[in-house]
Amino acid sequence: MTPPAHDGPKIVVFGATGYTGRLTAEALAARGISPVLAGRNPAALNELAAALGGARTAVADVADPASVRALLGRGDVLVSTVGPFLRHGRPALDAALSAGAHYLDSTGEGPFIRTVFEQDDRARAAGSTLLTAFGFDYVPGNLAAGLALRAAPEAVRAEVGYFMDHPGTSGGTRASMAGMLFESGFALRSGRVVTERTGARIRSFDVAGTPRTAVSIPGSEHFAPTRSHPHLREVDVYLGLPTPAAQGFRAGSQLAAALAKVPPLKRGLEVALTRTVKGSTGGPGAASRGRTRAWVVAEARDNSGNPLATVTFSGGDPYDFTAAILAWAAQTALGGGLLAAGALGPADAFGLDVLQTAVVEAGWTRHPAG
Missing domain, CATH: 3.40.50.720 (NAD(P)-binding Rossmann-like Domain)
Structure with a gap:
């Protein structure tokens, strides 16, 4: 060696x-x-x-x-x-x-x-x-949000949704999800990143002409776009889930938030999860990855919530x-x-244009508005 x-x-x-x-x-x-x-x-x-x-x-x-x-x-x-x-x-x-x-x-x-x-x-x-x-977490959303905000520089809100069909997960991803169960989320509110419970919001996005439900999650988009767009007041990031699963996710996050307020219980559950959910267990094979389809949708909105610009990308396996x-x-x-x-x-x-070229070269496609 x-x-x-x-x-x-x-x-x-x-x-x-x-x-x-x-x-x-x-x-x-x-x-x-x-x-x-x-x-x-x-x-x-x-x-x-x-x-x-x-x-x-x-x-x-x-x-x-x-x-x-x-x-x-x-x-x-x-x-x-x-x-x-x-x-x-x-x-x-x-x-x-x-x-x-x-x-x-x-x-x-x-x-x-x-x-x-x-x-x-x-x-x-x-x-x-x-x-x-x-x-995949969270380059495409940063790109789509940046392009939407460039098209609508007057926007003060940005919302980003991530969606997947036939996703596979690695052991590391499952361990990461388990590790976050009792951690606080966040969002951009009034121009500041503040603590907010993961799953606090549920909304629908138009994804390739189909309405799809998504639940709020923390992401890097809450921090990054404000460098180039300091006028942003609110940013939300969402993960697409079927409606019953999104509602279950929200209920589960409420329960986890309540349990996290009892430190001994939180520590005990974290230890149990660490022992149960192992990280180094491999991931989906090439054939499984070939079935996965992903979309990212970013919307720039005005202070009243009216959409000003929407950018959509799609690609393959995350x-x-x-x-x-x-x-x-x-x-x-x-x-x-x-x-x-x-x-x-x-x-x-x-740079936004260099990044877009790289994302396209990595197999993603930008869809025309509408």
Whole structure:
């Protein structure tokens, strides 16, 4: 096993032998990039390196933060797929900031997204760019919202909905969902990000001519678009679910919020979930992923709630998209394509038009209005 050298900027995939990490390493290899493969299992790392035609490997474990910090030098790009991020994500984030490296992750966990954006001042001082939730969660929504707001610059509200047909989930995704069960959500209200219960709102979106129900969730869109559109007063992000499931989700979130107010009970349930829902159990195969269809709809609205602009994108499997867009972003960051340092959204980091080109190249299509 070859330790990562510090003789030039490099891309490190941390969690490379996990489901999303492996897909991302494969996507980088397809782009002609040989990343450093990092994780805690030397045998699995060597096996993946051989499958990719040879790559450097390095052992690192979140239980030993110094081993994660040793992966990086200034100007490197760290892609972290080590989840659940609320449980395991902080060592990689801190390592990137300490090294002055750039950071991307694949989280969809709202509380961790908030943690990353709270490191903005620290990232600017370090010269690091932090790009959290840089996958299906939540790049397409940031793009669609940015385009809708550009078409309607007078808008003060943005609403984004994510929808999937025939979705598969990895063990890491299920563990992340379980880990968020007792955590607070948030939303943008009166121009400020405030705590708000996940599932507090249910609404319907028009998705390719069909009304579909969705329930509110925390996302990076609550933080990112306000950089370019400081006049925004409200932002909501939604996850599409059948109406009975959305109502059940809302009721479940109310119950979880009540249980979370009793610390001993909350801790006991969290321990039970950690033991029951394992993260490293693989994910859907290629055939299953080929059946998945996804949509993202963003609406820009005025102060009275009237729609001013709508942007819709559709694509295939979320895991394939996540790997492709992470690989593109890591390569672009390594090549000097970042526009600024700090904790940024996708559009602020790369520019709206560049981001749209990358999303289309990753297999997504923008649909004409109407």
